[in-house]
Amino acid sequence: MCHNPEWGGKTMSVYLHDIPLPEAQQRLIQALEEVGLESVLGVEEIPLDERALGRVLAEPVWARLSSPHYHASAMDGFALRAEATAGASPTRPVILQVGEQAVYVDTGDPLPDWANAVVPIENVEALDEQDIPAADARHPLKIRLREALPPWTHVRPMGEDIVATELVLPAGHTLRAVDLGAIAASGHTHVRVSRPPRVAILPTGTELVPVGQPVKRGDIIEYNSLVLAAQVRSWGGEAVRFPITPDDFEQICQRVQQAADMTDLVLLNAGSSAGSEDFSARAVERLGTLLVHGVAVRPGHPVIMGLIRRSQGGWTPIIGVPGYPVSAALTGEIFVEPLLARWLGRRPAEPLEIEAQITRKVTSPAGDDDYMRVVVGKVGNRVLAAPLSRGAGVITSLVRADGIVILPRGVQGLEAGAPVRVRLYRSPAEVEQTIFAIGSHDLTLDLLAQALSAHQRRLVSANVGSLGGLVALRRGEAHLAGAHLLDPQTGEFNIPYIRQYLPDTPVTLVEWVGRIQGLLVCKGNPLNIRGLEDLVRAGVRFINRQRGAGTRILLDYHLERLGIDPAKIQGYDQEEYTHLAVAAAVASGRADCGLGVMAAAQALDLDFIPLFTERYQLVIPTVYYESDLLAPLRVLMQDENFRRSVQGLPGYTVENMGQVVAQLPQ
Ligand SMILES: Nc1nc2c(c(=O)[nH]1)N[C@H]1C(S)=C(S)[C@@H](COP(=O)(O)OP(=O)(O)OC[C@H]3O[C@@H](n4cnc5c(N)ncnc54)[C@H](O)[C@@H]3O)O[C@H]1N2
Numbered sequence: 001m002c003h004n005p006e007w008g009g010k011t012m013s014v015y016l017h018d019i020p021l022p023e024a025q026q027r028l029i030q031a032l033e034e035v036g037l038e039s040v041l042g043v044e045e046i047p048l049d050e051r052a053l054g055r056v057l058a059e060p061v062w063a064r065l066s067s068p069h070y071h072a073s074a075m076d077g078f079a080l081r082a083e084a085t086a087g088a089s090p091t092r093p094v095i096l097q098v099g100e101q102a103v104y105v106d107t108g109d110p111l112p113d114w115a116n117a118v119v120p121i122e123n124v125e126a127l128d129e130q131d132i133p134a135a136d137a138r139h140p141l142k143i144r145l146r147e148a149l150p151p152w153t154h155v156r157p158m159g160e161d162i163v164a165t166e167l168v169l170p171a172g173h174t175l176r177a178v179d180l181g182a183i184a185a186s187g188h189t190h191v192r193v194s195r196p197p198r199v200a201i202l203p204t205g206t207e208l209v210p211v212g213q214p215v216k217r218g219d220i221i222e223y224n225s226l227v228l229a230a231q232v233r234s235w236g237g238e239a240v241r242f243p244i245t246p247d248d249f250e251q252i253c254q255r256v257q258q259a260a261d262m263t264d265l266v267l268l269n270a271g272s273s274a275g276s277e278d279f280s281a282r283a284v285e286r287l288g289t290l291l292v293h294g295v296a297v298r299p300g301h302p303v304i305m306g307l308i309r310r311s312q313g314g315w316t317p318i319i320g321v322p323g324y325p326v327s328a329a330l331t332g333e334i335f336v337e338p339l340l341a342r343w344l345g346r347r348p349a350e351p352l353e354i355e356a357q358i359t360r361k362v363t364s365p366a367g368d369d370d371y372m373r374v375v376v377g378k379v380g381n382r383v384l385a386a387p388l389s390r391g392a393g394v395i396t397s398l399v400r401a402d403g404i405v406i407l408p409r410g411v412q413g414l415e416a417g418a419p420v421r422v423r424l425y426r427s428p429a430e431v432e433q434t435i436f437a438i439g440s441h442d443l444t445l446d447l448l449a450q451a452l453s454a455h456q457r458r459l460v461s462a463n464v465g466s467l468g469g470l471v472a473l474r475r476g477e478a479h480l481a482g483a484h485l486l487d488p489q490t491g492e493f494n495i496p497y498i499r500q501y502l503p504d505t506p507v508t509l510v511e512w513v514g515r516i517q518g519l520l521v522c523k524g525n526p527l528n529i530r531g532l533e534d535l536v537r538a539g540v541r542f543i544n545r546q547r548g549a550g551t552r553i554l555l556d557y558h559l560e561r562l563g564i565d566p567a568k569i570q571g572y573d574q575e576e577y578t579h580l581a582v583a584a585a586v587a588s589g590r591a592d593c594g595l596g597v598m599a600a601a602q603a604l605d606l607d608f609i610p611l612f613t614e615r616y617q618l619v620i621p622t623v624y625y626e627s628d629l630l631a632p633l634r635v636l637m638q639d640e641n642f643r644r645s646v647q648g649l650p651g652y653t654v655e656n657m658g659q660v661v662a663q664l665p666q
Pocket residue numbers: 203204205207208220221222223224225269270271272273274275278299300301302321322323324325327392
């Protein structure tokens with residue numbers, strides 16, 4: 001319980017007690033109303049130049065001038081009275097005297113008071129004495145017309161664009177480039193806009209190091225302040241980034257007070273939950289009033305909201321932003337953006353929403369609004385949303401996200417195929433141009449994504465393993481799947497599995513890359529490991545991949561061919577789930593070797609002993625293989641530059657890239 005006699009004498013229970021999002025937002029708004037901070041913070045007049053872009057009009061713009069503010073010629077030609085051309089036709093032309101009945105005008109020139117139409121210069125015959133063609137087409141003595149003109153032909157009448165006194169733009173409008181033109185045309189030199197809120201961003205945490213400094217184990221590169229500052233700027237505020245404050249209660253209090261005294265809003269990052277060094281809520285309590293600690297949203301649930309008493313009098317709101325990067329960025333979207341919108345007098349951001357189907361079963365904490373990051377694509381007639389990593393520390397889940405699906409409180413999960421609404425971060429047109437690749441991920445797909453972007457295609461890939469990819473194709477949830485499934489009976493890749501999993505779907509199997517698998521060993525290969533035969537040597541500790549992994553199947557296949565008994569391999573039963581985890585086990589000295597791809601060896605500075613080349617192929621339903629959407633893929637597979645760039649990645653071969661291996665079922 002906290003009690004602040006100076007702030008309305010209210011008492012509320014706030015410690016890490018999740019309250020619903022609308023209630024949390026309401027508490028903040030109500031507190032802001034009580035201290036007079038619920039609307040536009042101030043108005044300033046700025047010159048009308050390109051720096052006005054993105055600013056929010058504090059007042060409506062009324063036209064001072066009409067535009068055009070006189071009747072203007074819309075063409076280079078001759079101003080005249082339309083009535084003087086009455087009856088003109090190809091056989092009965094009309095001749096007008098220049099000076100009296102017609103005057104040359106350029107586009108934009110005012111019309112003489114007596115004129116009410118313009119004939120373009122190319123539609124007249126310019127004449128001199130004896131009706132011979134004039135030497136100077138703009139200054140003839142007479143003009144001959146063979147067509148009658150209705151009044152106001154090729155004239156931009158006064159006020160065609162803007163009529164003096166009319167509303168050009170309403171208050172609350174965010175200025176775009178074209179708006180600046182209209183405001184200038186309507187006779188203004190300055191605009192009155194809302195003052196941008198100043199937002200202090202305070203990263204805290206002893207483990208944090210600034211961008212650019214070397215990191216050792218346990219250090220975290222501080223970047224939330226970068227994300228929050230950029231968000232603030234994109235929403236129309238001014239960000240003031242403070243240096244990192246260590247987890248020290250007194251220092252945090254000092255910084256918060258300093259920030260509150262000089263800005264309109266303080267974002268205090270991290271230290272929001274229940275850890276031994278989580279001081280944010282206590283700091284708010286000491287320096288002001290704690291309104292909320294814990295909101296029923298995930299990620300972001302330990303959010304703090306409060307008011308800090310300024311040294312000079314008055315209050316500054318504070319938001320305690322959770323430290324996990326995804327939580328921090330979403331807290332920005334959920335709490336900071338609407339507050340800045342209110343202070344700027346504009347409407348809060350309204351993301352475009354589309355209906356989609358979720359590709360797999362998901363569970364969700366029952367008590368919270370769950371913000372799930374998804375990639376979105378259209379496969380056949382269905383718009384699909386594939387969930388990305390749920391980890392609050394996985395910033396790339398937001399980078400890759402095409403949108404957010406909110407699973408509301410009370411919903412404990414969704415079955416695969418359930419309808420959802422996606423708040424889009426992208427345009428629907430981009431969704432239409434998306435190639436959905438679900439299956440085994442490979443580094444080369446990142447190169448493909450890069451190359452496809454030059455062809456107005458976006459490749460979105462979700463890693464669910466090779467078999468998972470075939471299942472996704474069976475359900476009609478992907479345009480293609482990368483697969484490297486070795487059949488131990490035949491030594492053949494993928495085909496037997498496609499027959500089994502996709503018996504009824506016409507599929508084109510296309511060669512993609514040859515991927516070199518080998519043994520990852522310590523730098524310098526101290527145990528002199530040369531091949532699988534060495535795995536049974538005394539003192540060699542192996543680290544394996546999990547059962548079902550393509551790499552594991554490959555290992556077992558070759559062990560059997562060589563007649564090596566897995567039971568004799570020390571560590572055969574020790575399993576890791578990724579290439580990188582195997583590499584980490586070797587790098588840390590927990591094992592002496594493991595089977596994996598060369599890139600994993602490189603990532604952790606290990607040596608690599610190449611052993612086998614596995615076929616990594618693309619399984620593509622034939623309707624998609626032949627589709628316009630995938631046309632750029634077909635082109636790229638034959639493109640020498642692209643092949644060269646793939647070949648440039650260590651551990652790959654590309655000789656047969658693009659070759660159709662099989663059309664199934666045969
Ligand atoms: N016992 C409990 N532990 C945690 C709870 C809980 O309720 N009970 N909540 C979890 C949730 S949910 C979240 S979210 C986090 C919130 O953490 P804090 O706000 O206390 O932040 P830290 O623990 O200091 O940091 C979390 C994580 O994020 C990294 N971080 C922090 N600041 C930055 C920055 N500026 N740039 C980049 N990364 C940053 C930090 O190093 C940590 O790895 O608490 C859970 N725990």
